[in-house]
Amino acid sequence: MNTYLIYLNSKRCIGCHGCEVHCKTNKSLPVGPILCEISHEPLRSARGVPKTVFSFRSCYHCEDPQCVPVCPANAMQKRADGIVHVDQEKCIGCMACQNVCPWSIPQLNPVSGKAIKCDYCLDRVDLGLKPACVSKCTTHALKFVRLVEV
Amino acid sequence: MSNTVFSLCGMCTVRCPIRVEVENGQVTWIEGNPHILDGALCAKGSAGLALLADDERPQQPLIRRGGRGAGRWEGVSWEIVLDFVAEKLKGIIARDGARSVILSCRGGPFIDPARAFLKALGSPNFTDHDSACGRNVHHASLSVYGLGRVDLAYDIKNTKHLVLFGRNLLEALKVGEANQVLDMLDAGGRLTYVDVRQTITGLKATRFFQVRPGTDYALTLGMIQGVIKAGAYDQEFVSRYSTGFDQLAAFVEPYTIEWAAQECGIKAKSLHGFIDELGEDRPKVIFHPGWMLARYRDSFYASRNLHLLNVLMGNIEIKGGQILAKGAKDCGKKGIRNLVDGIPQPTEKRADGVGWKHTRFDKGPGLFQLFYETMQTADPYPLKSLFCYRHDPLTCFPDPAAQKQALDHLDLIVSIDTHYSEFGWYSDVILPESVYLERDCGISIQKGPKPRLIYRRQAVAPRFDTKPGWWIFQQLAERLGVGQYFPYQTIEDLWAWQLEPTGLTIADFEQKGFVDLADKPVLLALDKLANIYKTPSGKIEMVSEKLTKEGIATLKPYASPLKPPEGMFRLVFGRTAVNSHGHTINNPLLHELLPTNTLWINKREAVKLGISDGDWVDVSADGVSGVIKAKVTEFIHPEAVYCIHGFGRQVPLQSRAYHAGLSDQKLQVGLLNDMDPVGGGLCLCEGFVEVRRSSNNLKRSVEL
Known part of the structure; x- marks a missing residue:
């Protein structure tokens, strides 16, 4: 079972796209891949105020991810805590993972020639820190949640 | 080797406090200062890393060799460029006096060396960008409370x-x-x-x-x-x-x-x-x-x-509510020293007329746009040189073409900035400042309910042959024979000199990046409240005594704004969280998020003009025009069209921003002389533009 989740409190989200840049700079990504995404529905009037809701998407870290078995190099892995990540040493950049993912979440890093995706910044998580997008969220709208079985 | 540096962001003029992690001389992580912002930082703040890595900024001092704006630059050493500027300036001062030199900046906490430099030369003509920003609010505040815009903080x-x-x-x-x-x-x-x-x-x-x-x-x-x-x-x-x-x-x-x-x-x-x-x-x-x-x-x-x-x-x-911004004195502490305080006040009157011809305005930085008229008329005296420090008047003020006409009357234009601004590109000399992660700044007080002393700390060595502002002004001052007002050689000297009266040392800043002057917000007792207003009457003035004396009605009868003619719209502009000003438009990671701007136009009006969402439209005003994609929406008033400010840049060396999007200031034709007569602010939304579906839209599909 997955241990973690990134949750967006859309009441606090101001759609500033800070999370996307926090993520990119932490992973030293060039122009091209963006690993998380803020989006919103078209505006609709609610009691005289045009409103919309922001949503956040990165990787769903599926319980049974299709990207893991399809990887010919065993680079795509799912950890015991549920985090799905790419071992950059092993990845050969074939992008089979992207093709098989229903949301095309893994992306090609044009500089390294390898696949890259949201891994909840597992190096930070292992140090007891939060993912970059959550740590630096402009309005503290993103939360890194530890799931508990009840 | 890794270390942590507390500093201040420099991606916009808010200057949020940051914590920077450096490993082997490389910045690896920037976050909001955890002591104040709990890590929070905006997109621009993180994109500081991309600014640092970007080569599309001036990499060494540049002297213009072709015509103004032609982009023919000669790269030279600091020794050569500083001597060049100093010699030119000496000649100008010998002929037309120090008063013929203007220095403008973007305001903020770290302008002391720049102001001190101009004051030491003996020129009264210090100015800033504020007439295209908060001047109306400031003057309004003065007329009500006798206190400036920043003297009241909002809780x-x-x-x-x-x-x-x-x-x-x-x-x-x-x-x-x-x-x-x-x-x-x-x-x-x-x-x-x-x-x-x-x-x-x-x-x-x-x-x-x-x-x-x-x-x-x-x-x-x-x-x-x-x-x-x-x-x-x-x-x-x-x-x-x-x-x-x-x-x-x-x-x-x-x-x-x-x-x-x-x-x-x-x-x-x-x-x-x-x-x-x-x-x-x-x-x-x-x-x-x-x-x-x-x-x-x-x-x-x-x-x-x-x-x-x-x-x-x-x-x-x-x-x-509103809380009076407190300083060191309000906390029973001694304040820091500033360079300007030790320099005699220039005796000349200001060339923008503020303080003698225009007595209703606060003297402080005067009103930049009024210098343009003086450049052309030489009344009250000739102006020969303009220094802009971190300020791009050609982006921030309206009608750059009109501005350039006035600038052509000057003998020496110098831009001191971290990037190629539109102004820098038109200058005679670019003195490249190191970007905020590569430079230190002096110490400043941040007034507020809970005041603190702040500083900016260099995180990494400059990537190129660039220098910090405090050094540039000290070097120029020495060459112009006024070095005695700059009692430092290194930033450590400057910090120590500034801090001397306070009993603090720079080590006191290192742990958190700032020094609090109070433990909790300082609120005045109610009985003290009667004595804080600096108006002539000492009270809050609903009818201003000063303005009445100037013959200006404080309570002005309302006049309805003009309705734009058919097919025309009032051009309004604004910001996004991704770009506050023009100078971040070329940042690789911010450009990726927002490569261009769009023209918001009301749905009903768009239908009348045959414009669909995503169509190219021509926007024009008095002979100036631009092309931009329309964003058709019902969430803008039918009389207005809107675009994000800062786009449409014309510096070829900024390859990403070059000609991307529409520049609102170029369409503000004739608005350079249009000033709020009482507030001194420019009237940037008082222009109309014509919008038409552009002939750039594809008419046929020729390719298969």
């Missing part, structure tokens, strides 16, 4: 109701302030938002008024009338601390809620509902008096009314 977090007139504070973003707003909303507070279009700030509002452009003054008049009529104001506060209430009440009588609703194109019922809320929420109501309010010819009066509404709420020096 947004603890307020019950925040009222914003176009102050789009969730996009024109201060990270700390944005969090205060959201905390306030989380605690059940109300947010009323007024604008000609919907914004992200407006999305969070509990009440939204989409008004006709240019009617802010009308709405504030209606609100004042409504508040007084409903008795929803603090009578005791008003009678104890202010003068002129009866005149105000009589003046606003005809400006009823029904009148204001009709003039602004909003519902009277909603405005009545708003007044009822004020009755419930006061005194914890804040009417934000505006920040960038260089917009309409009556913006001064609109801002003044917002100040007056605060007074009517009785919100001064209370939790959840």
